[in-house]
Amino acid sequence: MATNPAHTVEKPKQKAKQFNVWSEEETIRFLAVAKQSRYYIVFLLAIYTGMRQGEILGLRVRDVDIQRRTISINRIMLNNGKGFKEGTKTSGSSRTVVFPSSIVPDLQKAIEGKQPDDTLVMTSICTTLKPNNITRRFRNLIEVAKVPKIRFHDLRHTHATIMLKQGVHPKIVAERLGHSRTQLTLDTYSHVLPSMQAEAADNFGQVLDRYATKNATTSEN
Template sequence: MGQIKKEGTSWYFVAELGIDPLTGKRKRKKKRGFKTKKDAEKALAIIEAEVYKGVYFEPSTILFKDHLLEWFKIKRNSINFQTADTYQSFIVNRIVPSLGTIALSALSPLNLQSYVNTLKEEGLASSTVKKIYNIIKGALDYALNMELLHSNPIKKVQLPKDKKKEMSVWSVEEIKSFLTIAKKDRLYMAFHLAITTGMRRGEILGLRWKDIDFDRGILYVRQTLSKDGKQFLVGAKTESGVRSIKLPNETVSALLAQKKSICNDKQSLVNDYVDHDLVVCTSKGTPMNPNNLKRTYLKLIKEANVQEIRFHDLRHTHATMLLAQGISAKVISERLGHSNIKTTLDTYSHVLPNMQEEAANQIDTLLTATK
């Protein structure tokens, strides 16, 4: 049985934890600092109940930063190097400075909620806050599995929500104006693919000729170029990102023209050409630096006199254009490599009201024809 005793103006308890199997000695836990006898009795009762059920374990004294870094050593083996770099940056620059010196067992929903609120007050985007939240959650889930915690305190934290930003896309007229100007540039194929296939930038810059089936008019996304342009990554951003995309005839023709242009580069440079089998590359065959692609893209936007949108918005333009033409969201989801159709519907919900109106008009047309 445990004991409750007074010490000066406060109370403490001594709990019996049973026999240590390694030493054969009786284990006890002493905790001080309770303001009233009732508080001490309540805390003792909780521990005694856990001991009786066989679920009690000593709270870890390890600091959160030490546990976090230990978890990251394991985690980085299951994620690609770009994601690992992002995780490390958030851990070193954001999480450890604020939460690192708190004991793992002392983390609570209250101090974690305060931390998340601070991140938002500093102006971080909700998506960035969520990434940091997920890192902490992953580390605490691991602590739970290792029986260092009773529960994961961050699961009770409320994440901030931003109003959905209005998506920037080009109209069909703007697409035509831009492509007309871009056609003169050697990087035209990158912009053409972004608009006609919805591929991500890294997917376009990692695309190889062997990934294209010209007979069937199908392109396969099997490789991407890293954000810094220094490394090829097998697969795509997600599992569902490894996919096939049916190509329009115009895109097949543009690809054949691109292949002919690259063959000319090879012949003119001979031994100086470094062949990576890339569809979009430098004049020497080496991978195209994403920043150089961006510079060219912005320059062409000014020349075409169209609204400035991000390169990634060409992907949104592709999806919006297809939805407006009544193409199934399921088909668009597959072209974009989304993990499920819900992602597609949530991302492009702004287009759906127009589609609803069109659906109603089609019903009217059918019923009128029937009458």
């Protein structure tokens, strides 16, 4: 054949991933309840850094730099909880994430008494913490906090959504999540963009309106 007829076929659009997120108020309400849990630091990191569950459970003490407020993500726990994998989900997932100063005390508490190569989060008898245990605890805390039921992975989506709503550049959000392309972030969180555009348009209009009002006042004087 001289030409490939498949080249004229329009590719189907990728369906947006379905997920649920918490509002800022719901997030704070959950954390207030989760603070009583031994594994509070797991939920805190998921919300404040956007890390995946396996990435959090794979953290070693030496991966956390309190002075620079950074976490190096270069090891994950396997889904079955039976060991770790050096490296991450994809090559782009290995990254360094900055955390806010507000959670420094919680990280210092999690590190206290541990050696650099120790896993950051362990059970009360210093054994490996399984993903299933975290999932069960997460569901229990949701019921107590009386917030909408979501998956643990949706805490990552909650982190990204709140950041985008705050006006953080999508490239920064993509870097925090370990996305290889900013477009992936934009496609995943496209539901946030309409409200962002409306707010940006309003802010733009307000700036010019203030400028116009200032000029009109100056001319009158």
